[in-house]
Amino acid sequence: MKIKEKLKKYEITLNEFAEVLNLSRPTLNTYINQFEAGDQIGNKNYQEIFVKLFGTHDITREKFEEVYQNLNFKANKDEYTKENREIMDSIIKKVKEDLRGKKETVALYKFINSAIHNYEKDKALTGYINYNLYLNGLKSMEKIKFKDKKLISNLFPVMKNYIDCKLKLNLEQYKKFKERTQEIELGRVKKQEELKVEIEKKIREEIERKMEQGLGIESIDIENILNSIKI
Numbered sequence: 001m002k003i004k005e006k007l008k009k010y011e012i013t014l015n016e017f018a019e020v021l022n023l024s025r026p027t028l029n030t031y032i033n034q035f036e037a038g039d040q041i042g043n044k045n046y047q048e049i050f051v052k053l054f055g056t057h058d059i060t061r062e063k064f065e066e067v068y069q070n071l072n073f074k075a076n077k078d079e080y081t082k083e084n085r086e087i088m089d090s091i092i093k094k095v096k097e098d099l100r101g102k103k104e105t106v107a108l109y110k111f112i113n114s115a116i117h118n119y120e121k122d123k124a125l126t127g128y129i130n131y132n133l134y135l136n137g138l139k140s141m142e143k144i145k146f147k148d149k150k151l152i153s154n155l156f157p158v159m160k161n162y163i164d165c166k167l168k169l170n171l172e173q174y175k176k177f178k179e180r181t182q183e184i185e186l187g188r189v190k191k192q193e194e195l196k197v198e199i200e201k202k203i204r205e206e207i208e209r210k211m212e213q214g215l216g217i218e219s220i221d222i223e224n225i226l227n228s229i230k231i
Contacts, residue, residue: 010061024085202229
């Protein structure tokens with residue numbers, strides 16, 4: 001019996017089931033499709049729940065309710081709230097639409113990827129993001145920090161003039177901007193070299209450890225080495 005048919009049989013709506021499992025409807029539908037196709041659900045807690053509820057053996061409504069109520073605490077251990085899952089589903093859907101066979105949006109998503117990983121690490125990036133969050137009501141102005149007030153008071157007139165096409169070219173600052181982009185690129189290259197040296201060191205140490213255990217160099221598998229090292 002299909003999952004949706006079983007839920008209907010036990011008079012449980014999809015909305016009710018999603019609420020019990022703390023899932024958005026799109027995520028629930030994804031899990032149902034994965035399970036019915038014989039695939040593993042990415043979250044092991046939900047995989048366990050689906051196996052118990054929708055395995056090969058039919059269970060009564062009473063047993064069904066007992067199982068999912070008892071396992072609900074495991075679902076709630078999943079770090080995503082219902083709102084967060086809906087946001088994530090919306091983002092994933094949009095990313096898939098924009099990046100399917102298109103090139104002009106790649107730079108935007110590279111920036112988004114950078115913003116996600118560097119927010120609150122890179123001061124300039126964080127300040128600019130916060131400016132836009134405050135501007136669009138996504139962060140409360142009631143809790144704004146003084147350093148953000150200073151940034152906004154200077155950045156807002158610049159952005160307004162940009163929107164109104166009133167900005168003038170400042171060659172001196174543009175030159176400094178280009179110099180800064182070069183500094184960032186050099187810093188990126190330096191970090192890549194440092195990571196390369198660190199990885200090579202870890203690999204050498206792991207190979208030496210394997211050989212000390214009696215393994216010949218011909219018996220050492222590169223995949224095993226890479227899985228063993230910690231960067």
